[in-house]
Amino acid sequence: MTGDAGRVIAVDLGGTNIRVALVDTNGGTTGFVATPTGAAEGPGAVVSRILLMIRDSLAAAQMDASEVLAVGIGSPGPLDRISGVIHEAPNLPGWTNVRLADRIAEQVKLPVFLENDANAAALAEFSYGENRGTDNMLYITVSTGVGGGLILGGKLWHGVYGSAGEFGHMTVDFEGPLCDCGNRGCIEKISSGPDVADWSIEQVRSGAKSVLSARMESGPLSGRDVVEAAAKDDSLAVAALGRAGRAVGFGIVNVAHLLNLDLAVVGGGMANAGAMLLDPIKTTVTTHLLASTGPSLRVVPWSLGEDVGVLGAAASARARMAGL
DSSP states (O other), rough: OOGGGGOEEEEEOOOOEEEEEEEEESSSSEEEEEEOOOOOGGGHHHHHHHHHHHHHHHHHHTTOOGGGGEEEEEOSSEEEEOOOOOOOTSSSSSSSOOOOHHHHOOOOSSSSEEEEEEHHHHHHHHHHHHTTOOOSSSEEEEESSSSEEEEEETOOOOOSSSSSSOOGBBOOOSSSOOTTTSOOOOOOHSSHHHHHHHHHHHHTTTTOOTTTHHHTTTTTTOHHHHHHHHHHOOOHHHHHHHHHHHHHHHHHHHHHHHHHOOEEEESSSGGGGTTTHHHHHHHHHHHHOOOTTTGEEEEESSSSSHHHHHHHHHHHHHHHHHOO
């Protein structure tokens, strides 16, 4: 039997974890497996790990590779989705011009399709989320970095060179902190988990009172630490998330003014902060969006949670097989 239930093997490649599952046409998953990426071991070890996980996923689902249609991979970039090459990935040391799709295809003997992880997540929400079918949508992931994907006219928008959706590198403060990309005041430099933590550290060292000061004594501070402190009503942590949310909100306003969107979906690890991040985003959008644009735009949290990665990888493979 070939292509049972239209299943594809979906690989969510992240800097911290790899998740693999078989996904059917309705977004149902089976054979789910996950493991730490082990990124410090380099591309060779990670590719071998992906291949092992694909075999484990098939075994858990009691299926053979001949029973699936393709492999979809969602990955950080920059990357070339057509050639299947990851040019570089900040959270994957040593990944320079890695021909990931070819290396996987050689072993599994299936078509392999590579897509930017934020683009894949946008497709997941469009295809399987609570707001599926919304034709004009911005998906934003706020995590170790900040990325975005655009659905325009019911299709994923890649742009001329495939790099559309770099939401995290929109400038919202032209005199702001220097970003790794070389620009100042990027949304990512204000709102990503590591940068939320770095800003909080700076405030503590400048004399601000916070429970985070004790946490800093036991090791590096993370965005998750800030979220946990905010949940305990720590004023500095609440301020850090408010600052992050405002930056994302102004980014949404700018994109909405340009494209007149129906929907903005906010996901990623930092979205687990819930209303502590989403409320300042919504307030910023409501306050600064032009009235002519405002009535059509909703801002909502992701509906798929951590499954967005594998579902997005599957959705991107299906889109490619359909010639989109």
